[in-house]
Amino acid sequence: MTFYIIKLIIMLPLCGVLIYGSLWLYRKYQPKMMMRQNANMLNIVETLPLGVQSKLAVVDFEGRKILVAITRGSITQIDVHHAD
Numbered sequence: 001m002t003f004y005i006i007k008l009i010i011m012l013p014l015c016g017v018l019i020y021g022s023l024w025l026y027r028k029y030q031p032k033m034m035m036r037q038n039a040n041m042l043n044i045v046e047t048l049p050l051g052v053q054s055k056l057a058v059v060d061f062e063g064r065k066i067l068v069a070i071t072r073g074s075i076t077q078i079d080v081h082h083a084d
Helices: 002-038
Strands: 042-049 054-061 064-071 075-082
Touching: none
Parallel strands: none
Antiparallel strands: 042 054, 054 064, 064 075
């Protein structure tokens, strides 16, 4: 019984320190990951599945909307619309 209480006294604070450390790391590195995602110049506006292995996608890149066809083996540009 005494051994169990000693283990509990040691392990409980250790678990608390690990939880606090993981939350601190998450809070420290999460904003940097969010800034990387927002800095992208390429955004997928919309996708439309055409079947099991193909779809159409509208991609926004530097103010241009590009319509692409995506299959398992290739990506083909279909049309480009310049936003003026």
